[in-house]
Amino acid sequence: MTYIAKGDFLSCLKSKKLEIFLDWMISNDLFLHYSNLNILYWSSIDILESMIPQELLQVHMELKTILYEFIKIDLNNFVEILYKYEYPNIDRKKANNFLDEILGYIKSNEVKFISKYPIIDNSLISLVYQVIEKSKNTELTFIVDEKNHILIDDLFIFYKRAFETV
Incomplete structure (x- = not known):
């Protein structure tokens, strides 16, 4: 080759x-034609997408990026949490436990995150905490009623979009 x-x-x-x-x-x-799909980002953004309140839509991309960067710090441990809760099919009865583990994961990696990204405004990190905390006891729309452990069922939508722009 x-x-x-x-x-x-x-x-x-x-x-x-x-x-x-x-x-x-x-x-x-x-x-x-070149296309790059970041499967890790694409399959994890639904966590915050399920929680973002209407009043924070103007910063939702920043919040998703912060969560994604946290995920990359200790990917193996994050994946263990996802696997444990059969992400993206979080059992509604276990949703608060899932959110607690996500919060614990973020808190345990905050020092590493801040040292890696010192220019990121700490208020955005706090906002991620608040969004997750306030989402307890609510419906996590995009991460329930899915298939266990199937992050992306197929890539058709990405190919479809590529052909629509030609």
């Missing part, structure tokens, strides 16, 4: 083989 480039995205952009390939595409009037 021949590789055009190896490594992270920025390293790949420095590849001489990639440069030759892209020059060849340009000279032959060829186009490349």
Whole structure:
């Protein structure tokens, strides 16, 4: 198998083989459609999507990003919580326990998070805590009545969207 480039995205952009390939595409009037789906982000955002109150919709993207960055700090432990509660099919009777474990996970990783992202406003972290805390005893709409452990059933919607934009 021949590789055009190896490594992270920025390293790949420095590849001489990639440069030759892209020059060849340009000279032959060829186009490349590229799509990147972050399955971890996409499958975890429903946690906060189920909780965001109407008055916080203006910052919901920031809150989801903060949760995602927390998830990446200690992915194995976070996945254990998800697996334990059969995410994304959280039993309504166990929803508060699930939220307590998510809060505990975030609190136990807060120091690491702040040292990794010192420029992030701490009030946004506090807001994530508040949103989760206030969601206890409420319906977590997007993470109930699903299939146990099936994060994304299929990728059709992403392909459909890609073809609609062509």
